[in-house]
Amino acid sequence: MLTLQPAMAAPPIVIKFSHVVDENTPKGIAAMEFKRLAEERTRGRVKVLVYPNSSLYKDREELEALQLGAVQMLAPSLAKFGQLGLRDFEVFDLPYIFPNRQVLKTVTQGAIGRELLAQLEDRGILGLAYWDNGFKVMSSNSPIRMPEDLKGKRMRIQPSRVLEAQMEALGATPLPLAFSDVYTALETGLVDGTENPPSNLYSKNMHEVQKYVAVTNHGYLGYAVIVNRKFWNSLPADLRLTLERCIADATRKNDDEAEKLNATALIKVKQFKNTQVHTLSPAELELWRKALEPVHRRMESRISKDLINSIRKAAAAQAAASAAIELR
Ligand code: LMR
DSSP states (O other): OOOOOOOOOOOEEEEEESSSSSSSSSSHHHHHHHHHEEEEEEEEEEEEEETTTSOOOOOHHHHHHHHHHHEEEEEOOOGSSGGGGGGGGGGGGTTTTOHHHHHHHHTTTSSHHHHHHHHGGGTEEEEEEEEEEOEEEEEEOOOOOGGGGGGTTTEESSSSSHHHHHHHHHOOEEEOOGGGHHHHHHHHHHSSSSEEEEEHHTTTGGGGOSSSSEEEOOOOOEEEEEHHHHHHHHHHHHHHHHHHHHHHHHHHHHHHHHHHHHHHHHHHHHHHOOEEEEEHHHHHHHHHHHHHHHHHHHHHSSOOHHHHHHHHHHHHHHHHHHHHHOOO
């Protein structure tokens, strides 16, 4: 007699999501939110394995692993796409190009952001969203207040030609290092200082090995949430749609957390007894802007002028709109 076997449920589709930051950061929290939503809403048809803190791959390796299909999802800093030859992504690294988060959002959520993500496709990568982590501060083991205070210092950067030019404009020597190596590089004196949003600085305890922080907010740090294109296109259409909605909700979660977490991290660094945090006066901020202005001109041969001008136009439009509101 035939015994009907219960239909064997197909094994779950596994998404390995690798990243390099601590879990208690905007990206760390958003990755776990994506996991929660994806597993809940696909009723277990998808399983998301999140590997924080470079526990699976470090910076450079993770991009290669994604292209090889060894991991399915990443959210690398926008500063890390230049090493794939995608130079326009380094526009986000230009000092003071974004006056505030609003202009940043106009760019990432509009045509400029979409066009940039489209550049990923011929590298076997699909860009699904942008995640925010706010503006960077400078830190060092020697006092920082004025731009010239970094003269002669060795400064860790992400692998971006714009960030190289930024540090050179300050008379410092840039040293690209993987994020997972930064704490040790600071602790051993391999580098004197670095730059990062407060949430990254604090969550990696860099304040323990950095005596001075200047709240320069000189540059932006954000992420592109990316997947291996072949993997993503192989998913059943209904699953892809559900996962896209999970990404959209995780993006909201990330952006809600980013401002709070960075503000809290900065307060905690200020409370740390061995670190002095200097908030720039308007006059000092002006000196930093001036000192970093040459970076824009120097990078015009590397980043499309139209792209830079469209961002400047978006900034001017936002400034005019806010001025009009104030005049009402
Ligand atoms: C860095 O390398 O400094 C950052 O990109 C780390 C991160 O992903 O926020």
